Amino acid sequence: MVELDSKDVETFLSDARRARDADQVGLVRQIPIERDYDDGRIFSAHLEKVVDSVGDCAAVPFAAVDGTVKFEVLPINARRPSLLGVQVFPALLGKPEIIRYVASYANEIPPDDAIVVSRPVRTDYREFADLLRSGESAKQVIARLTGPGNRRPVFVYGIGVILATGHQNGCMAGDAHEGNFMPGPEGRTVMIDHEVWFRFGPGTSAQCATDLAPLLPTFSSADWSAFRLGYLTTWPDGGRVIDLIEFGDTTGWLNALHAKDFARAVVALDRALDLCPTTDESARMVLLANRAYARSRNNQSASEDIDAAMNISVRIAPGFLPLLVLHASVANSLANQHFEATRLAMTLMTEQWPPIIVESARRVALHALSGQPITDMDLPFIGRRGNDLVVVPTTNWHLGRDS
Structure with a gap:
């Protein structure tokens, strides 16, 4: 005890x-x-x-x-x-x-x-993948909020503000479906009914996501964009809640990667892999690739993870193999394995790959040939939205993804 x-x-x-x-x-x-x-x-x-x-x-x-x-x-x-x-x-x-x-x-x-x-929580939102796939930028959402016919986006933006204010102060709405909110004076959204409960400190990602889940079935993709902007503008740390809903991140690894807290990311990814079924290959590929990224930047060996991720990619997602090879090349460069870093980078320097991959590989190779690790290259992460594998940028995250 x-x-x-x-x-x-x-x-x-x-x-x-x-x-x-x-x-x-x-x-x-x-x-x-x-x-x-x-x-x-x-x-x-x-x-x-x-x-x-x-x-x-x-x-x-x-x-x-x-x-x-x-x-x-x-x-x-x-x-x-x-x-x-x-x-x-x-x-x-x-x-x-x-x-x-x-x-x-x-x-x-x-x-x-x-x-x-403790109250049960929900952690799987893959059924809402189409809803969460909006490519709208923050600037585009703001244009809708301030433009004509803005009643709906202002209303759902306001719901995001209300829930984020509560969540960051340990207050869960308890029954956050649209019928419990209404447009108020001066364009403000008001909550008219709830089953509020409290906790010490801000809610966990799973608690907050579960609290807002009743809204998702009635939201359109445009609604989600306006809601998430209201939520994140009010509570920037609520990005971990959005990461759970959009990318299934239950342990905070994506938040840690974006913060460049690679030691925390490794621990979070260790937990995520322990929780991930061995049969869910696409999820394991995502977690292994990102753990390799975190380990390589935390002075830990990443070769086993990146090799396992590439082996899965060959079977189920060959389109992601060039990015994984680039990750492997950078990991070898950071480990001062310059010959292997150069060899991997050279396999990517052909016209069949996107120019950004080729240019990045060229930079890694030049550093490796000079005997210097490449320490200033931030590669995109790999994520899974719904059942689709996606590239997640390392910068301009959440509110600034329009840049």
């Missing part, structure tokens, strides 16, 4: 998630904020807030498993009648299946509503 006793919210959440991922049970003695609560004010809602903030976990009051509480069926219309009047802290926290297993050993097994489970 691990004690989760930090009063700093971010430290507490980090420690709790680390314990969860290691299949450990954490002991939470108090609500993790620097504020005193009287015993009577610690209700089950506070425990719900803790588990929703950690995510993908469950918790049960220690009093519910050590025999302190004698449960009885209460004819009360309450969310968690079994926890009425129960001191919920200290509590045990961990993966739902582990907490249920621990609770099963109590002399009196706690009822289902005494075990608080």
